[in-house]
Amino acid sequence: MVLENLGLAFAAVFEIKTVLLIFAGTFAGIVAGAIPGFTIAMAVILTLPFTFGMTPLQGSATMMGVFVGGYSGGLISGTLLGIPGTPSSVATTFDGFPMARQGKPGLALGVGIWSSFFGGLIGAVLLVLFAPPIALFGLKFGPWEFFALIAFALTIIASLASESMLKGGIAGLMGLLIATIGDDDITAISRFDFGIDAIKQGFGFLPVLIGLFAFAQLMSDIEGGEKAQASLMDVDAESVSVEHGRAVRIILSQPINLIRSACIGVFVGALPAAGGSVSNILSYDQAKKASRHPEKFGTGIPDGIIASEAANNGTAGGALITMIALGIPGDISVAVMLGALLIHNVIPSPTFINDEPVLVYGIFVAFFLAHFVMIGLQAVGMRVFLKVAHLPKYILASSVLFFCATGVFALHNITFDIWTLFWFGALGYLMKKFGFPLAPMILGVILGDLAEVNLNRAYMSDPDPLLFFTRPISLFFVILALMSLVFPFWQRARHQPWTALFLPVSAVVVSIPFWISPGVLKLVGLAFAVVGAFLIFKQLRNGAPARE
Amino acid sequence: MHVRADTVIGALLVVFIATLFAMTFDLPPAPYETMGPALFPRILLVALFPMCLALFVKSAVRDFREGQAKREIASFAEWFDNYRNVLAIYLLFFMFAWALPWAGYLASGFFFLMLAQLALGPKGWVKVPQFLAVTIGILALLYFIFRVVLLVLLPEGEIGLM
Structure with missing residues (x-):
């Protein structure tokens, strides 16, 4: 059954148009990941409007490319500048940057890229193996279980907010509250609309996400007078040449480090928790503890790069397990990914694998294929990525912002969505300035409807709240x-x-x-x-x- | 006594939450056997209220304890210098969203992109041709992708500039 579905999915994905879209998505993901401050979530958000006219499989496949590319793109700036492109590459800088400064940037990048590749493949295999049984387990879930799982996801995200747990909690609940604005899904009664007709439909979650996340991030990047005239990354692209062969030999000489790190990544990704930003640190720490020469970690050895990069790409596979099998995203990038799939009418849930086997296995295949595409693109396009990241901030900020506005308008063809982007952009920026984490709020916005619908279903089945316990x-x-x-x-x-x-x-x-x-x-x-x-x-x- | 931002935010949130809670009583009662449109927001607001109150109290207590202790506060000029780019972009984006329905996508987009680069980029006329090239390039690319390929009906505007 699994093999039959995989066969059908392979045939569907290996159409020329879909393969080209995976190439385009992976390219966009690597570029966005390579630019410091442009996280994977931002890469998914920015690519999403291009996929509106595609079939669900093509759209999802493109998104998989972005997802995989984003995870591996983050290591470029982390290795060459010591500034991680994404939070999931923080630990890569510990050894990648010192190695690059020792005059081996090509080897550092090679080890990072190939570790991402192998880690991602292990994640993809575990995704195919574990998603179906977890979905089967998810079929036992009633509305009580779903509501409790959503509550767990939100509490863990809030509790991991590094700035303040109180502010994380407030942000998460505010996100759920934002999701209640407009018509109630069950009774169709409008709430908190302040008499404004446009709000009665509720806020589109995409403009809210882009506003909170991308708009606010861009504003942070251009703060500080003349700083907007600098580029986000300043590296001589011509001087970097990736050493692939040597990197692969080094990685394959450390199979335990590679497999352990990828498994840690998959495990952390499968938890409704902090995803790649946690797994790379955890994996690095475990590699250091297990090493015969822990004192060398942080001085520029490949072991640390392997641990971090295999873990963060493994996390992508793990996160997809929970998202596809249960419909619950873990970290912010997976939450945005879920939002992107919902736009394509792809609604992950425990019945999803049974209902749409070709689509689900198509997503798995696209995820798998995207790793090969990523390796190919990183091999030939490294200099192009570095040149894009070299653009001054004022060009990036103004053009990306204009692109965001066009993208949200294209979703429903209404200017109200652009206003939503504006107001939530301001809100997101103020939240960042005053130390409120954005991840819990974004997760709250995405899970709000699901939480309320399940609570309502639980209430309609039996109003006794003790059933939760x-x-x-x-x-x-x-x-x-x-x-x-x-x-x-x-x-x-x-x-x-x-x-x-x-x-x-x-x-x-x-x-x-x-x-x-x-x-x-x-x-x-x-x-x-x-x-x-x-x-x-x-x-x-x-x-x-x-x-x- | 210097008042922290968290004290003000906490106080505003407490008032905001209380207002929303009062608004939930204007919502119609639950039809049929559903829990109604008010219950879920009320649960959230009841959970939020003590948290916002805690933020306010915690920060206010720190304000009170620190009393007159001298703290460095940036002058308006420093503050403005740090945030002028952000303020400029918000203002330009506001104008773009406002102008979009009547000036159209291309005209409002052209002004937004040009003015944003002029506000953020290097000063002087030397870079203007570059700004112009970037603006036209981005507009052409996005117009092609969204209007020609994805068939999105971008706002044409009322004054015929598109």
Whole structure:
């Protein structure tokens, strides 16, 4: 069945037009990723309007190209300038930049590009293997489970907001509130429209996303008087020549580092969490801990570049698992990706794989193919990417902004969308200035409708709110949401004695949903409870010492 | 006493949330067996209120504790120099959105792109031909993609400039 679907999908994707679109998408993704400050989400946003007239498969395939290109493009500026193009390439700079400064920029780029490639392929294989069973598991979800899962996704994004968890929480809830503006999906009654007709339809989420994210980012880039006249990246493109053969040999000599890093990336990506921005750091840290020469990390060794780049491209595969199987995005770039798919009437959910097998497997194939395209483009087009990133900020900012306005207008052919872009651009910029993270708000805007519809369905099925706590899967996500809320406090109070009990107590609490589940899952609950109880006993016997 | 931005934002958010909460009582009751249009926003607003209040109180307490402690505040000239580009672009974008329905896509787009580059780019007339070339190039490219390829009906405007 899987092979048959894959065969049909291969035939659909390997049409000349679709392949060319994957090329174009990957090219756009690499260029956007290579420009510092232009994140993958921005790359997806900017490419989306071009795909409006395409079929769902062509549009999704193009987006996959952008997605893969964006993940690998971020390493270019990170390696050559020490400024990561995207947050998912932060750890790449730790060793990539020192290696480039040692006179080996071609090798540093080669190791990064090929690690991205291998990491992405591992992610693609795991995507094909794991998405269908997870979707099958998702079929057991009722509205209670979906609502609890969305709550978990939002709490974890808010709790990972580096600036302030309080501000992250406010931003996330505000995002959900923005999604309630306009007609209610169930009753068609308009809310918070202030008597303005255009608002009664609600804000289109694309203008809101572009405003909050792209507009605000562009404004941040041009701050500071004469700085707008500088280019975002200043590297002599002619001096860079990628060493492919040597890079591949180095990577293949470290298979454990490569596979471990890609798996960490897939795992982190599959969680409704922080995606590539977390996985590259986590993977780098694990590679350093497992290394025989950890002291060399940060001095320009390939091990660190492999760990970071294999992880961030692996994350893309992991994030697609949860998004396609459950319809829940993890980080901001996947949230935007989900929005892009929705525009093409591609609505990921647990039934999606069964309902549209050719389309889903087509997305998988496009994701897989995009990695080969990425390698090809990086091999021949590195100098072009560097030259695009060399453009002065004032040209980039004005043209990208004008392009954003054209793109949002093209969506519904109404100027109100351009006003939406303007107001949310101002809001996003002010939020950035005052330390409110944008990711929770964007996730809130995208998940708002889904959250309300599922809460409504749950209410219509049975208005008893206790069902959120008595259904095992729902309770599991509620517990995870509560744990993610406590997590930042635990991190901050690392030297307090009570923090030593956090994980054991969490293990015991997590066992509860397994206890109330039918069948063999009770044994899993028993295992969690026993391990948790043992650790609590051990900590109490030792006087709950402060953690190191 | 110097008041932090968070104190002002927290206070404004508290008032805003309370206003929206009051507005939910103007919404019609739930039809049939649904939870109605007001319940979900109310849940969000009830969760938001203590958080915004906490932001306000936390920041106000810090303001009060620091009292008259001297803090460096940028002069208006410094502030303006830092934000003039941002203000210029917001103003130009506002004018673009306002002019679009009556001046049309090409005319309003031309002025936006030219003026944005003049505001942000190097001063002097030397670069004007470059600005002009970039403007015409971008306009032509986007017009071709959206109007010719994607068949989007871009605003033609009322004064016939397109």
